[in-house]
Amino acid sequence: MKSFRHLSVQLLLLATLFPILALCYINPATTSIHQNATKSSAYRAYIVLVQPPPSNAGEDAHHQWHESFLSRSLAGDSRKSCLLYSYTEVFNGFAVRLTDAELDIVSKKPGFVRAFPDQTLQLMTTHTPEFLGLRNGTGFWSQADYGKGVIIGLLDSGIYAAHASFNDHGVPPPPARWKGSCDAARCNNKLIGAKSLIADHDSDDEQGHGTHTSSTAAGNFVTGASYNGVGTGTAVGIAPSAHIAMYKVCDARDCKASATLAGLEEAIKDGVDVLSLSLGSSTSASFDQDPISIGAFSAVSKGILVVCAAGNNGPIQRSVTNEAPWLLTVAASSVDRSFGANIHLGNGKTIDGEALTQIGNPRSKLHSLLYSKEWRYCNYDYDSSITGKILLCKDNKSRAQRSKIRNIVGAGATGVVLFNDEISGYTTTVTDYNSSVVQVTAADGEALIAYIASTDNSSMASLAYNGTQFGVRPAPVVASFSSRGPSSLAPNILKPDILAPGLNILAAWPSKTGH
Structure with a gap:
């Protein structure tokens, strides 16, 4: 039987590091039937x-x-x-x-x-363990036995069981206390539980989110992992010897609180040790008016650690959610890794940026650098005016803009430099544009606009790609989107509780989703 100290080390490891990418449940606004009641014949x-x-x-x-x-x-x-x-x-x-x-x-x-x-x-890593000081075969990771014997339950969009992250090499059978069942394409000592709480759905992941969070928490070692050649290394979750139990409570469109509670119910019965509720809502309610908070309290009272994110409404003050004191509320930070790229300007200066899609042999030739306030969101027409030019655009984080950028490069533009909006500031969330796109901070975007204005629109630039870079400073930095405290519901409760990497984390994804 494991010693209490050994088990405590395991749970501390999970409590501190597990929620690396999970963007967890954010309490929904709820009302009793006596509040704001309006009679309706609709079901x-x-x-x-x-x-x-x-x-x-x-x-x-x-x-x-x-x-x-x-x-x-x-x-x-x-x-x-x-x-x-x-x-x-x-x-x-x-x-x-x-x-x-x-x-x-x-x-x-x-x-x-x-x-x-x-x-x-709604539904809200190859280097992260090393950044956190975790080394294979030594130190805290080894002392915690890589989470061996711990059962992590996730309430999410399902799981792509065939992914290499969920192989069970070196993972022992689950503890005798496990009472759950597994209905997945591949069940083993790693993936010991998989259930769908949605009618007419199996446990497979149609959306990708559940696969991503599961591998981040407890994915096994996968050598030679990368994303289109960047971030190359051994991908591994924070507790690679822990067991995974997936409770599918979301389809490809959304999640219902009633299904989430049903998943929480099953997880408690099955005997999980840690729970992630990786879901979100833009509104909040007091603890006694939130059925998920009430249900989570029941889980905690039975010895289950419930982990949730602080939310994605930063950097606004008092935007933190999951303020209940029985929840472990986690803020998101950067790591010391960058997918480096540069913009070399005609005046000899260089601006550093990032690019998830790296061009193998970029041309060093200078091209016209174009910025238009009217077309600042890259809503250009596909005509000869953009051919051979590098376009400077402001990121508005829309799917329509991402599609537009891909089409612009396909129509003849040499590349796009995309700068953050003021809210995002220095937090660059890298995106795969499948083309020559370099992303920069809001401050660097303003510097590029000033450079273009100073040259009477005769500005020139070229793009260069530097691959994966480590040792970037400062790190960790709180991501701009990570919700801030203090709690609006109970200012005397200090939230978030801890900070964990949650920006630009590479992890497993279902191949059939096309990502």
Whole structure:
């Protein structure tokens, strides 16, 4: 039996390092049925909290107790008012589709406590272990036995089980306490659990997010990993000997709070040690009005560590979410790695940038550098005016702009220099444009605009690519998008709790998604 000290080291490792890329659940705004009530004949999903059944009954009896709140007139011929999920571990309750009038009837029954409208949520590494001081065969990583024996549960978009990160080489069988099951294309000692909590869906990952976060947390060693030749090295998660249990609660479009609670319910029953809820919402609610916070409290009370991100609404003050004191709330930072690129100017100066797509043998010839305030978001027409030129554009982080940039380069532009907006500042989130694009900071963008203005639009530049660079300073730096404290709900609770790498992290992805 493992010593308490050994287990503590493992959990500390996971608590501190596991949420490297996870952009976790952000509490949804919820209301009781007595607040802002508007009568409607439309069906919608509710999460209903009730008192426990009169006797200390088993799971079947709990399910019958929950069904008793739905009279035959509610759950009868229309089949719209059906029980979606039944909860016994996160709290006593169920999810159900009801009209407002039907909810009124349910709320008057003995044992009813509260109802929350179901919420729609959205889904929010080769060098990171080395940056964190983790070395194979020595030090803290070795002392923690690489997370061996720890079960990490993820509530996410599913998992691409065939990926090399989920091989079980060197991973022992799961502990005897594990009670879960695995329904995936490949189950082994690494991927010990895979369930879908969404009707008519298997555990496969259609979106990619769950695969990415799973490999970041506990992916096994994969040698020779890279992204189009950059970031080359051995890809590995922070706890490579830990076990993974995936609970699919999201499809390719969105996630429902009711399904998330069902996943949390299953994870508690199965016996996970650590939980990641890698989902998000743009609104927040007090702890007692948030069913996910309530459910997470139940998990923590059973000894499960629940890890969530601080959110992606930075750098605005008081934007931090997941403020509940029982959650481990994690801010996102950079690492000391850069996918280096340079813009060499006609005046002899050089500006450093980054490029996820690196051109093998770029031309050193200078080209006209063009900036137009009118076309600053790269919304140029595909005509001869851009042929052979390098375009300077401002990043607006839209899919439409990414598509436009690819088309511009395809139409004859030599390249694009994309500078951050003011909010992003010095945080460059690299993007694969499949073309000659160099990304720079907001400050360097302003410097380039000033250079172009000083030359009466006769400015010249060339692009060069330097591959993967390490030892970049300063690092770590809090990413601009990482939400800041203090908590708006409870200013006396200091959040976020810790900082972990979460910017430009390379990890596993399903091949069929095309990324």
